[in-house]
Amino acid sequence: MSQASVYIHIPFCASKCRYCAFNSYAGLDHLHEAYTAALQREMALCAQTLGRQEVSTVYLGGGTPTVVDVELLARLLESCQEQFDVDDDAEISVEANPGTVDAAYLAALRALGVNRLSIGAQSFADQKLALLGRLHTAAETEETYYLARKAGFRNINLDLIYSLPTQTLDEWKADISAAMALDPDHLSLYSLSVEEGTPLARMISSGELARPDPDLAAEMYTWAEGALADAGYDHYELSNWARSNRECQHNLSYWRNAPYLGFGAGAHSHFAGCRYHNVTRPEEYVALIDRGESCVAGSEEIDAETGMSETMIMGLRLLNGVCRNEFEERFHRPLVDVYGEQLGELVDLGLLDVNAKSVGLTPRGRLLGNEVFERFLPG
Numbered sequence: 001m002s003q004a005s006v007y008i009h010i011p012f013c014a015s016k017c018r019y020c021a022f023n024s025y026a027g028l029d030h031l032h033e034a035y036t037a038a039l040q041r042e043m044a045l046c047a048q049t050l051g052r053q054e055v056s057t058v059y060l061g062g063g064t065p066t067v068v069d070v071e072l073l074a075r076l077l078e079s080c081q082e083q084f085d086v087d088d089d090a091e092i093s094v095e096a097n098p099g100t101v102d103a104a105y106l107a108a109l110r111a112l113g114v115n116r117l118s119i120g121a122q123s124f125a126d127q128k129l130a131l132l133g134r135l136h137t138a139a140e141t142e143e144t145y146y147l148a149r150k151a152g153f154r155n156i157n158l159d160l161i162y163s164l165p166t167q168t169l170d171e172w173k174a175d176i177s178a179a180m181a182l183d184p185d186h187l188s189l190y191s192l193s194v195e196e197g198t199p200l201a202r203m204i205s206s207g208e209l210a211r212p213d214p215d216l217a218a219e220m221y222t223w224a225e226g227a228l229a230d231a232g233y234d235h236y237e238l239s240n241w242a243r244s245n246r247e248c249q250h251n252l253s254y255w256r257n258a259p260y261l262g263f264g265a266g267a268h269s270h271f272a273g274c275r276y277h278n279v280t281r282p283e284e285y286v287a288l289i290d291r292g293e294s295c296v297a298g299s300e301e302i303d304a305e306t307g308m309s310e311t312m313i314m315g316l317r318l319l320n321g322v323c324r325n326e327f328e329e330r331f332h333r334p335l336v337d338v339y340g341e342q343l344g345e346l347v348d349l350g351l352l353d354v355n356a357k358s359v360g361l362t363p364r365g366r367l368l369g370n371e372v373f374e375r376f377l378p379g
């Protein structure tokens, strides 16, 4: 029996942030109960079809899982335990937005076995939070963080976004300092991606807001790398830093191109050589499950070439790179034979480092990751 990770998508939010292109919706509170029941049913159907899988990580993401009554999250975690063999020491994560949880909610999550909390801080400058359309203040982020510690969370991540319109390097340094003052176990730092169709993209194309400068973004990233190394964080993935043994096990399974089962509207799965994804709209998802029909919107068999390509593109995001032995064990071909040409060119450009054990990005390659990844796309 193979080990899998489980992702449960909660697509509900209190309001839609200006930059957000995720599959999330405000104003669907009436659907919480029915959606939870549909998720429970989808998990049961999956276990009937694939058998009772061994599960090492469970991740409730969104959206904002914590806008849903904690009793509904309890039902989901119970179903997950019923349908799968969840390891006793499994990492069980929930994403939470500041201001959506109180002490009782956090205590209830702990009692359910949730042992990792990922808080969407995004910035510690109230003006930037307002610009992003976030509903919370920096003080609420700090309050949520301290409440989580009090509730017994020993593994807390803070998400931050940099390269915001009008953000200066000094403002970013202040954000990092404010985050580090809380001493989180894990930090995820994402460069703002201006997604087409979002209010933020419209504000930028109309000239109301300045377009973020990629050179300044690189400077912010490099500065954060230094500051977090000085503070003792291990930089283990392009956008992720952790204290010792606090790497996100769930996300590591994605970067290692390991199997995962996704449940809910728009959720993706990768299992037994196949990738598939569900319909995006929560209403349609619930209706299909209610009628006993499949909620899968598309699927793709992963052939060897695609599997190798995905393993490289995901694995190169890890600072340890892609392990040559593991690659060969999995695909029965040496990595340097499959990608000899690409490796030669990228090493010459100073973007990749190839040693006896692994292939990984150089510091320069970390700034130009996308240029490296596209060289590994299937031909």
Ligand code: SF4
Pocket (backbone or CB within 6 Å): 012, 013, 014, 015, 016, 017, 020, 021, 022, 024, 062, 063, 064, 097, 120
């Ligand atoms: S809270 Fe997260 S998922 Fe919800 S709208 Fe904001 S960015 Fe999107």
